[in-house]
Amino acid sequence: MTPTNLTRTIGQFRRVARDPLLLFVSVLTLASLLLFVVYPIASVVLQSLKPGDTYSLAAYAETLKSAYLRRAFYNSLMMSALTALVGTFLGFLFAFAVVRAKVPLGKFFNGIAIIPIVSPPFIGALAIIMLFGNNGLITWNLLKIQNFPIYGFNGLFLAQVVTFFPVAYMTLKGVLESMNPVLEDAALNLGGSRIKVFLKVTLPLAMPGIASSILLLFVETLADFGNPLILAGSKFPILSVQAYLQIVGMYDLPKGAAISVFLLAPSLIAFFLQRRIVGRKKYTTVTGKPQTSTGKIVSPGARTFLFIACLLVSLLIAVIYFSILLGALAKVWGYDHSLTLEHFKFVFGVGFKAVRDTLMIAGIATPIAGVFGMIIAFLVVRTKVPGKKLIGAMSILSFAVPGTVIGIGYILAFNHRPLALTGTLAILLLNFVFRYIPVGIESGTAILQQIDPSIEEAAVDLGADARRTFSKITLPMIVPAFFSGLVFAFVRAMTAVSAAIFLVSSRWNLMTVHIMSQVESGNLGAAAAYSVILVVIVALAIGLIRLLLKARYGRFGGAMLHF
Amino acid sequence: MSVRLVDVRKEFPDPEKSGGIMVAVKDMNLEIREGEFITLLGPSGCGKTTTLRMIAGFEIPSTGQIWINDEMVNDQPPNKRDTTMVFQSYAIFPHMSVEQNVGFGLELKGRPKSEINTEVAKVMEVMGITELGKRRPDQLSGGQQQRVALARAIVNKPRVLLFDEPLSNLDAKLRETMRVEIRRIQQSFGITSVYVTHDQDEAMTVSDRIVVMEKGLVMQVGSPFEIYSRPSCKFVADFIGKVNLFPVKTLSVGEDARAQDRRGVEVSAGSADPALKPGDDALLMVRPESLVLSKAGSVDQKNSVEWGSGRVIKSVYLGSVIEYELDAGYDKPLMAISYDPVNGEFFKDGDEVSFSFSQRAAHMLPLR
Numbered sequence: 001m002t003p004t005n006l007t008r009t010i011g012q013f014r015r016v017a018r019d020p021l022l023l024f025v026s027v028l029t030l031a032s033l034l035l036f037v038v039y040p041i042a043s044v045v046l047q048s049l050k051p052g053d054t055y056s057l058a059a060y061a062e063t064l065k066s067a068y069l070r071r072a073f074y075n076s077l078m079m080s081a082l083t084a085l086v087g088t089f090l091g092f093l094f095a096f097a098v099v100r101a102k103v104p105l106g107k108f109f110n111g112i113a114i115i116p117i118v119s120p121p122f123i124g125a126l127a128i129i130m131l132f133g134n135n136g137l138i139t140w141n142l143l144k145i146q147n148f149p150i151y152g153f154n155g156l157f158l159a160q161v162v163t164f165f166p167v168a169y170m171t172l173k174g175v176l177e178s179m180n181p182v183l184e185d186a187a188l189n190l191g192g193s194r195i196k197v198f199l200k201v202t203l204p205l206a207m208p209g210i211a212s213s214i215l216l217l218f219v220e221t222l223a224d225f226g227n228p229l230i231l232a233g234s235k236f237p238i239l240s241v242q243a244y245l246q247i248v249g250m251y252d253l254p255k256g257a258a259i260s261v262f263l264l265a266p267s268l269i270a271f272f273l274q275r276r277i278v279g280r281k282k283y284t285t286v287t288g289k290p291q292t293s294t295g296k297i298v299s300p301g302a303r304t305f306l307f308i309a310c311l312l313v314s315l316l317i318a319v320i321y322f323s324i325l326l327g328a329l330a331k332v333w334g335y336d337h338s339l340t341l342e343h344f345k346f347v348f349g350v351g352f353k354a355v356r357d358t359l360m361i362a363g364i365a366t367p368i369a370g371v372f373g374m375i376i377a378f379l380v381v382r383t384k385v386p387g388k389k390l391i392g393a394m395s396i397l398s399f400a401v402p403g404t405v406i407g408i409g410y411i412l413a414f415n416h417r418p419l420a421l422t423g424t425l426a427i428l429l430l431n432f433v434f435r436y437i438p439v440g441i442e443s444g445t446a447i448l449q450q451i452d453p454s455i456e457e458a459a460v461d462l463g464a465d466a467r468r469t470f471s472k473i474t475l476p477m478i479v480p481a482f483f484s485g486l487v488f489a490f491v492r493a494m495t496a497v498s499a500a501i502f503l504v505s506s507r508w509n510l511m512t513v514h515i516m517s518q519v520e521s522g523n524l525g526a527a528a529a530y531s532v533i534l535v536v537i538v539a540l541a542i543g544l545i546r547l548l549l550k551a552r553y554g555r556f557g558g559a560m561l562h563f
Numbered sequence: 564m565s566v567r568l569v570d571v572r573k574e575f576p577d578p579e580k581s582g583g584i585m586v587a588v589k590d591m592n593l594e595i596r597e598g599e600f601i602t603l604l605g606p607s608g609c610g611k612t613t614t615l616r617m618i619a620g621f622e623i624p625s626t627g628q629i630w631i632n633d634e635m636v637n638d639q640p641p642n643k644r645d646t647t648m649v650f651q652s653y654a655i656f657p658h659m660s661v662e663q664n665v666g667f668g669l670e671l672k673g674r675p676k677s678e679i680n681t682e683v684a685k686v687m688e689v690m691g692i693t694e695l696g697k698r699r700p701d702q703l704s705g706g707q708q709q710r711v712a713l714a715r716a717i718v719n720k721p722r723v724l725l726f727d728e729p730l731s732n733l734d735a736k737l738r739e740t741m742r743v744e745i746r747r748i749q750q751s752f753g754i755t756s757v758y759v760t761h762d763q764d765e766a767m768t769v770s771d772r773i774v775v776m777e778k779g780l781v782m783q784v785g786s787p788f789e790i791y792s793r794p795s796c797k798f799v800a801d802f803i804g805k806v807n808l809f810p811v812k813t814l815s816v817g818e819d820a821r822a823q824d825r826r827g828v829e830v831s832a833g834s835a836d837p838a839l840k841p842g843d844d845a846l847l848m849v850r851p852e853s854l855v856l857s858k859a860g861s862v863d864q865k866n867s868v869e870w871g872s873g874r875v876i877k878s879v880y881l882g883s884v885i886e887y888e889l890d891a892g893y894d895k896p897l898m899a900i901s902y903d904p905v906n907g908e909f910f911k912d913g914d915e916v917s918f919s920f921s922q923r924a925a926h927m928l929p930l931r
Contacts, residue, residue: 019640452654454650457654458650460640461648463671477657
């Protein structure tokens with residue numbers, strides 16, 4: 001550190017020390033992130049290196065020696081890469097059809113694509129079993145095929161694409177909307193054919209978005225736990241499930257940890273690549289206000305094709321959700337399809353504690369995560385707190401790390417004194433809070449970057465300290481974004497399973513975990529009923545917050561909600 | 564209240580070179596007197612805004628000290644300093660009414676509600692925005708927002724008022740009205756003021772003194788007259804208005820400043836920069852409005868020094884004036900402005916003309 005650097009740092013500390021609250025909040029933030037994000041992940045790595053009493057690479061050697069686990073590694077990467085490519089392709093198709101081609105029913109397609117985002121990630125898997133499984137409506141009831149090979153690659157691939165293509169759609173929709181369509185019109189005007197303009201202008205401009213979407217889908221598919229647990233089967237091992245089985249089934253912590261590290265490494269690499277692309281994108285493709293596309297780039301034939309493609313995909317999604325509803329109402333799926341409310345009775349009776357627990361945990365954790373996320377966004381974007389870059393990087397880490405790894409990390413880190421938390425409500429709450437902080441940070445950062453910093457400077461200049469600037473100026477301006485971030489975090493918390501499955505106990509359980517166990521014990525009706533209730537709760541929450549925001553902020557709130 | 568900058572230097576990490584540093588302000592010394600209106604003037608990137616933000620407390624000097632009265636304020640955060648800024652973007656709080664905006668500073672100080680109301684009403688009256696009190700910021704025009712921002716600043720009766728290019732978002736007409744208004748209000752309250760702008764007309768209108776900056780350095784500090792008519796270097800002469808510069812050799816300085824041009828002709832100048840010594844190479848500066856054109860060979864000798872002749876290569880009619888460019892054998896064309904074109908003489912492109920100027924209009928400055 002050069003002398004001037006040093007004086008600058010000292011100066012920063014001295015300034016921060018003059019605002020004790022700011023100092024307190026940033027130290028607290030730093031400490032809690034270290035304890036609840038970094039420490040659990042480090043525990044996983046440490047555990048994997050310490051199979052016995054001494055450090056060694058034995059757990060890795062054992063993992064690599066097993067042909068089965070090697071296949072799991074390969075399968076996971078292959079499945080994630082394929083889902084990323086096909087999902088992004090479908091997402092682009094959808095986005096292009098809605099934004100550029102302006103196909104009929106655009107709003108409907110938009111709505112259909114959002115459904116999988118706001119529902120539990122394993123609903124696709126559940127529906128696929130109900131449609132194509134051993135007692136499947138299509139395979140068994142209609143086609144009379146027994147033991148249709150849905151478990152393994154086929155079923156899982158279908159489930160993953162249906163689950164994750166909407167993420168690509170949302171990403172690419174934003175990219176296409178921010179791309180100035182006048183560029184395409186100009187290229188057409190210069191005499192380019194439609195295909196040429198698409199290949200030479202539209203596609204290259206969308207490329208950073210496409211690459212970012214591919215990486216994002218890769219990370220999410222790799223981290224996914226619910227779909228593979230239901231659909232992968234024993235012949236098609238997947239890393240996240242294998243790590244879970246090692247720990248929950250065989251109590252082999254070092255090996256489970258080693259598998260987690262194999263899961264962690266590619267996730268982190270892909271995630272940080274994606275961040276880099278998104279970071280660069282900011283300067284290149286965002287040109288200002290979205291402009292309306294004239295849609296001249298799409299020929300009538302292409303538009304018809306896009307329309308039919310979107311219709312087919314939407315039909316598939318509709319069938320999936322409809323079959324869940326049907327499954328919840330059918331007496332015994334596959335055999336007796338007479339309507340009954342038995343499954344709902346079960347959920348509201350025996351299984352209602354899980355509904356209450358889930359609602360309470362998500363209801364407590366998400367506002368805390370939201371506020372915490374906003375505070376971190378404020379610290380990182382607006383203040384000169386030393387170590388703010390570290391805070392930003394650490395808090396985003398829980399986004400990048402697969403839930404399975406976090407879950408294992410939590411049981412490793414918090415099963416002994418002084419923080420013996422396993423089995424308590426606290427461990428679930430902490431896990432949810434720190435897992436969904438990034439949602440608050442993302443929406444907070446985005447809105448803060450749109451707000452002229454001199455507005456806050458003006459408040460400070462007039463005599464406000466950090467607390468009053470945040471509470472009187474910043475917070476009121478970011479409230480709409482805060483709530484839309486909150487909705488998203490709530491949805492994620494309600495539907496999370498990968499980390500939570502390690503942390504639930506007989507005292508505190510979650511709906512998602514219940515659904516998984518009902519599926520495993522073949523009780524599809526109860527699983528479907530749980531899922532329907534979950535989707536209804538989430539939809540109600542979204543609707544409620546939207547309504548509140550609309551009433552309070554008028555056009556403002558509506559525009560800021562991205563759902 | 565006086566403000567003093569002692570050897571103030573500000574470095575930033577270079578955004579283009581990791582590990583590199585960029586010096587925004589280089590060892591600046593400046594004393595701003597009580598009640599004075601001082602303007603920091605210079606092209607973008609010259610360090611003027613950084614200097615202002617250091618006085619406000621938004622930036623901390625890398626080295627050097629900032630004093631407000633007899634207090635060294637380097638370590639005081641902006642909210643503890645008795646300085647108030649009017650921002651370029653106005654920075655009106657979008658979720659508060661005009662009244663709430665104006666009263667925010669007093670509210671933070673914990674003044675009683677009734678006192679806040681009286682003070683706010685008084686200032687809004689002075690600013691002529693009384694009827695806007697209940698409005699929301701998005702219902703205000705640019706000029707109104709400007710007035711609200713100014714009212715919000717002066718209601719606190721700060722020791723130092725800071726302006727960061729406050730008029731740059733207004734149209735030309737409104738800018739002229741507002742700069743007169745700003746000067747009037749500053750004088751009626753007597754608040755020490757520091758004003759940042761890149762607009763020389765604005766600087767000339769509002770300032771007691773102007774600080775011309777370039778690349779983090781102070782080039783000259785002086786009254787508007789000194790800056791315009793007695794610039795200390797080529798940069799200042801060039802930056803403030805248009806200028807003709809003739810290469811000369813200094814013969815004598817002081818009261819009887821004289822120089823010899825490259826043809827050997829001797830000329831006396833109204834003033835010479837104190838840095839010049841006899842024998843130095845120098846520049847003789849004449850502003851375009853002081854260059855008098857006449858038909859070739861018919862120079863009015865009364866109080867002008869005939870200087871030379873040339874050919875009109877461009878004439879631009881602007882209504883109140885005509886701007887000419889002459890080819891007189893120098894590196895750059897000479898510029899002349901002739902007023903009152905209706906009564907005066909017209910020259911066309913290609914006309915041969917003589918030009919002259921008065922001794923008082925000429926100023927000698929160093930070559931660098």
